[in-house]
Amino acid sequence: MPVLVEDPCRLLVQGLGRDGSFQAQRIVEYGTNMVAAVHPNRSGTKFMDEVPYFETAREAIAATGANTGLVFVPAPFAMDAILEQADAGLSLIVCITEGVPVHDMMKAKAYLDRTNSRLLGPNCPGLIHPGQRIKLGIIPGAAVSPGNVGVVSRSGTLTYEAVAQLGAVGMGQSTCVGIGGDPIPGTNFIDVLTEFQDDDETEAIVMIGEIGGTREQAAAEFIKHNVTKPVVASIAGQTAPPGKRMGHAGAIITGKAGLASEKNKALEAAGATVVESPAYIGEAMKNILG
Numbered sequence: 589m590p591v592l593v594e595d596p597c598r599l600l601v602q603g604l605g606r607d608g609s610f611q612a613q614r615i616v617e618y619g620t621n622m623v624a625a626v627h628p629n630r631s632g633t634k635f636m637d638e639v640p641y642f643e644t645a646r647e648a649i650a651a652t653g654a655n656t657g658l659v660f661v662p663a664p665f666a667m668d669a670i671l672e673q674a675d676a677g678l679s680l681i682v683c684i685t686e687g688v689p690v691h692d693m694m695k696a697k698a699y700l701d702r703t704n705s706r707l708l709g710p711n712c713p714g715l716i717h718p719g720q721r722i723k724l725g726i727i728p729g730a731a732v733s734p735g736n737v738g739v740v741s742r743s744g745t746l747t748y749e750a751v752a753q754l755g756a757v758g759m760g761q762s763t764c765v766g767i768g769g770d771p772i773p774g775t776n777f778i779d780v781l782t783e784f785q786d787d788d789e790t791e792a793i794v795m796i797g798e799i800g801g802t803r804e805q806a807a808a809e810f811i812k813h814n815v816t817k818p819v820v821a822s823i824a825g826q827t828a829p830p831g832k833r834m835g836h837a838g839a840i841i842t843g844k845a846g847l848a849s850e851k852n853k854a855l856e857a858a859g860a861t862v863v864e865s866p867a868y869i870g871e872a873m874k875n876i877l878g
Contacts, residue, residue: 590717591738591763591783591790592706592775593656594679597722600645600654602626602669603685604635608660611684611726612636615658618729619721624648645669645676658714658724659683666710667692674705682724683709683774693772700774707774713744713766719789727751727764735760737873738784740777741796742769742803743824746866750794750822753870759877762789769798777807785815792877794869795821795860797851804851812858818876819860820869823848 589595599622601612613636616622622639626648630641642648645657657673659666659681666685673681688710700707708715714725719734726744731751737759741747747766754761765780767773777795784790793815797804804823811819852862863872 589787589789590715590720590722591765591780591787592680592708592715593717593722593724597621597656597720597724598623598652598654599656599658599724600624600626600648600652600673600678601635601658601660602645602673603660603662605660605662609635611660612658614729615723618723620723623652624654645673645678649676649678655679656724657681659685659709661685663687663689667696670696670707671699674700674703674707678705680724681705681707681774682712682714683707684712684714684725685709686711688770690771693770697772697774706779708765709768709770709774711770712768712773713747715763715765716761717763718761725766727766731755732764733760736762736789736791736877737794738762738780738787738790738792739764739794739796740780740784741766741794742798743796744768746796746822746824749866750796750869753866753868754794754873755870757870757874759870759873762787762791771801777803778810781807781810781815785817790817792818792820792873794873795819795855796866797821797823799823799848799851800846802846805854808851808854808858808860811855811860819855819858820863820872820876821855821860822863822866822869823851823855824866
């Protein structure tokens with residue numbers, strides 16, 4: 589069973605403009621059970637001649653039983669889409685949108701904390717479960733293969749790199765989760781590590797962090813006391829200069845704790861195998877699992 593996702597997954601997609609439509613087509617072609625699309629003024633028509641459009645998330649859920657939402661809505665309106673889906677009762681909402689204002693995410697997270705909905709993202713590649721062909725986002729389906737290694741990452745690109753390195757040594761993935769690199773994520777490392785620890789399909793974990801903040805240190809403390817499965821970790825931004833933003837909005841070193849070296853120390857002390865580059869993830873995991 590895929591982590592975070594309700595089984596069986598019934599997907600609703602909101603924000604089907606040019607890019608959203610392109611990605612949604614890849615999602616359907618991968619085999620994901622997309623049951624509804626939400627877009628103003630398209631009610632009564634169908635996406636790809638098979639998925640019905642609805643005016644609102646609530647209407648879509650009532651008609652199709654959708655339990656999972658995917659948001660491609662542009663940044664100025666992404667918060668409204670997230671809140672609409674949460675208010676309608678979806679168990680998981682995945683927001684791919686980049687550039688969502690921080691103050692919008694503060695409002696959205698405060699609201700979500702009072703609901704039963706979980707948010708993954710924003711500014712993330714989403715989630716993919718190769719075994720059940722569930723693709724919730726933009727992770728390329730052709731890049732993954734069924735297996736027993738769970739992957740969680742702050743970086744979308746490095747999620748793909750981790751998958752490639754695992755594939756190079758013949759290892760597939762149970763579920764790959766991109767949590768995103770924004771300052772206020774809906775789901776954090778600990779949330780996903782908890783799921784992987786409890787998941788029978790996952791025998792080992794790859795964790796990819798970044799400079800900035802202390803999320804990796806919090807994850808390391810959790811690993812030390814709660815995770816019994818082997819963890820291979822890599823921190824991006826080893827040579828980033830202090831005080832300079834590198835890529836993600838959350839990847840800025842504002843103190844010693846944000847340095848890659850400090851995160852590496854914490855993860856090593858927790859028992860994780862830390863590699864200096866994502867290029868060594870596959871080799872390290874192969875040495876652990878054989």
